[in-house]
Amino acid sequence: MFLGGFVILDGKTFDVKGRWESGPAAPMGYDFWYQPFHNVMISTEWGVPNALTKGFKLEDVQTGKDPFHKWQIQKQNSQNKE
Numbered sequence: 001m002f003l004g005g006f007v008i009l010d011g012k013t014f015d016v017k018g019r020w021e022s023g024p025a026a027p028m029g030y031d032f033w034y035q036p037f038h039n040v041m042i043s044t045e046w047g048v049p050n051a052l053t054k055g056f057k058l059e060d061v062q063t064g065k066d067p068f069h070k071w072q073i074q075k076q077n078s079q080n081k082e
Contacts, residue, residue: 006020006043021076022077029044032044040070042071043068043069
């Protein structure tokens, strides 16, 4: 079971092959943008589960941490300061 982060899928069968990250995953990964030439990927978080399951409330979104995560593609690890 994968909690947050990104998975690697088989290109033909779409079976899950494993996690992409080599370290801790972003807890609520949503989408990403990458630029392999610059060895960078930026991922975002959608929001806390309460913001999705019980209707939108601005207070739920405001309680989240920084929604952007910077990754090194070659090392597959987060460059965020915790």
